[in-house]
Amino acid sequence: MAREFQKIAEWPGVTPEIFRGQIYSRKRPAVLKGLVRDWPAVKEGARSPQAFCDYVKRFDRGREVGVLTALPGVNGRFFYRDDMRGYNFERRKEVFAHALAGLLAQLDDENPPATYVESALVSDCVPDFPQENALDLVGSSALARIWMGNRVRTQTHYDLYDNIACVVAGRRRFTLFGPDQIDNLYMGPFEYTLSGTPVSMASVEEPDFARFPRFERALEAAEVAELEPGDAIYIPYFWWHHVQSLERFNVLVSHWWNDTPGNFGSLYNCLLHGVLAIRDLPADQRMAWRAVFDHFVFKTSGEPMEH
Numbered sequence: 001m002a003r004e005f006q007k008i009a010e011w012p013g014v015t016p017e018i019f020r021g022q023i024y025s026r027k028r029p030a031v032l033k034g035l036v037r038d039w040p041a042v043k044e045g046a047r048s049p050q051a052f053c054d055y056v057k058r059f060d061r062g063r064e065v066g067v068l069t070a071l072p073g074v075n076g077r078f079f080y081r082d083d084m085r086g087y088n089f090e091r092r093k094e095v096f097a098h099a100l101a102g103l104l105a106q107l108d109d110e111n112p113p114a115t116y117v118e119s120a121l122v123s124d125c126v127p128d129f130p131q132e133n134a135l136d137l138v139g140s141s142a143l144a145r146i147w148m149g150n151r152v153r154t155q156t157h158y159d160l161y162d163n164i165a166c167v168v169a170g171r172r173r174f175t176l177f178g179p180d181q182i183d184n185l186y187m188g189p190f191e192y193t194l195s196g197t198p199v200s201m202a203s204v205e206e207p208d209f210a211r212f213p214r215f216e217r218a219l220e221a222a223e224v225a226e227l228e229p230g231d232a233i234y235i236p237y238f239w240w241h242h243v244q245s246l247e248r249f250n251v252l253v254s255h256w257w258n259d260t261p262g263n264f265g266s267l268y269n270c271l272l273h274g275v276l277a278i279r280d281l282p283a284d285q286r287m288a289w290r291a292v293f294d295h296f297v298f299k300t301s302g303e304p305m306e307h
Contacts, residue, residue, distance in 0.1 A: 005224040008176065008233070019137045023234055024162070029176050029223060030234045032137075036166045037230030039133040041251075045169030045229055049107060049249035052169050053100045059126035064093040067102075070114040076152040076245070077203070078114065078194060087194065089114070096125045099148070106150060107248055116149035118195065122253070135255055137164060142257040149250055156185065156200035156242040159235070160267075161256035166232040170250030174233055175204050176223045177240040184218035185240060190268065204242045 011023060012033040023030045036042055044055040068078055070089035078089045094102070099117050106112035122129050122144035130144060142164075156177065165174075177185060185200040193199065202208070202215040209216050226246075227233060235241050237258065278289050294300045 003219065005175070005219075005222050008174070008223045008225040010225075014137070016137050019234075027236045029225075029236060029239060031225045031227065032164070032232040032234060034230050035137075035164075035232040036133070036135070036168070039166075039168065039230070041129070041133045041168050041253075042230045045251060049104060049169065052249075052251060053104060056126060056129065057097060057100065059128045060096050061125060061127060062095055062097070063125040065096050065099055065120040065125055066118045067092055067094045067099050068114075068116040068118050072111045072113055074114055076114045076150070077155070077205075078116065078152065079155055079199075080188070080194070091118075096120070103148060103150065103249060112150055114150065114152050116152045117147060119145045119147060119254075122146055133168075133253070135164060135166065138255055138257050142255040145254050145256070147250075147252040147254065149245055150248055151250075152245050153205070154241075154243040155194060156202070156204060156240050157194075157197050158238045158240045159197060159256065160237065161258050162237050163235040163254050163256050164232050165235060165252055165254045167227045167229050168251035168253055169229055170245055170247035171226060171228055172250060172252060173226045173244040173246060174224065174235075175242040175244075176225075176235065177218055177221060179238045179240070181218045181221055181240065184214040184216075184221075186212050186215065190272075200240065200242075205244075 008029050008031050010031040010033045011018070014023065014032045014035055019032075023032075041052065041055060045052040068089050068091050070076075070078060074088050079087070081088050103115060103117075106115065126146065129146075135142070135144075156175070158179070186202050187198045188201045190198050200215075202212040202218070204219075207215055207219065225233060243252075278286060281289070296304045
């Protein structure tokens, strides 16, 4: 029997005031229904993939973008090789227009290679795109990135940003897990990631509970949404998300921001130092240091130096 997932709450008619006052403040995922349905890019994408490509090429500056490709046999899942000594995909650079042409050329292929234009910075490759396709829910500090591809799957991962992801063409299925599910997601290596942050080693579509038994608990807590063109989703900071593109041609524009700027690298350095210095101490010593961190870092008893 198919698993029933909790649905992510839908919010129609979202304004900047509603977003900041009722959605962002909750730090919970939300589907922003029809948020960008009036974007020209969405309207052109509804006509056809060719129409979208003709439209977006108006803004093209001839810059290179990152393109991921994998053999049809991976079923769109970009991941590690079985021996963990490499990836099951290749990464290369192409100019933006060539990447578009490559996606269009695959449309009539019944079993094309998995292809993905990965996280191209809008301000670099199509800088005037936001002039006609603006998002007014977040400030100017938000970084817009465009993702284009065929039927691909982005492995479950998190970002150190808040994100409003806008579906421009195609449909996408989002499966989200709260930060508290880290014990059940079987995080992969920090130093050898697919693209930035670590990923979950467990497959959402084909879970292997013999190898990852706690992943069943994660799926019980998962929240899911399927978005149409013109919809958007708010993904809070550090919420794990798996994204599945459901059509032959898909376009997503993400807007990342962090209202608490900082040196994210130092957070990972802090974690690494903690692992090296504390993880392998005897249990009683680890618990003592846990109390110290709870007191000074997480302030579980209030302001530690108030006295």
